[in-house]
Amino acid sequence: MCLPKEEEGLGFRSRVHMNSALxxxxxxxxxxxxxxxxxxxxxxxxxxxxxxxxxxxxxxxxxxxxxxxxxxxxxxxxxKWVLGDGKTIRIWQDSWVIRDSVERLISPAPSSFE
Incomplete structure (x- = not known):
């Protein structure tokens, strides 16, 4: 399976990565x-x-x-979320902010929003 196609394999680089992908x-x-x-x-x-x-x-x-x-x-x-109308997103839990390394809001959630 992990042999190159030229050597009659399937060309997968790693069975572990292929299994994870599937x-x-x-x-x-x-x-x-x-x-x-x-x-x-x-x-x-x-x-x-x-x-x-x-x-x-x-x-x-x-x-x-x-x-x-x-x-x-x-x-x-x-x-990542496609925000749409924003009714179903949980802004403090979900990954929706697209920046370099920030995926979630850093500020703490107010107790009324948890």
Whole structure:
């Protein structure tokens, strides 16, 4: 698999990175298409009262679910909000400020906003 294509491999540089990318792709499908039957099944089983970004491992998680949750960190590093009307963004928790190294507001949240 990790051999160059010229040597009859698939050209992947690292199986670990490829696996992370494929798991992140599955996680992204849960975010982008929440009406998908598989996304609905995961939501019903693992995060019925929240969204994917705030989901926890839960009790007796499957190996696949644990792996998808680990890949969520790959998505968090690369995803930013498109603000739109701003009704659903949590300004002190979500990554939405796009600057050099600042991803979240630095000032503390007032107690009425937490």
């Amino acid at each position: 798991l992140a792709k599955q996680a992204w499908r849960l975010v982008e298409d929440p009406g998908n039957p598989l996304a609905l099944a995961y939501k019903a089983r693992y995060f019925p009262d929240t969204d994917f970004w705030d989901a926890t491992t839960g009790s007796t998680p499957s190996y696949i679910w644990r792996s998808i949750l680990q890949s969520r960190e790959v998505l968090r590093r690369g995803c």
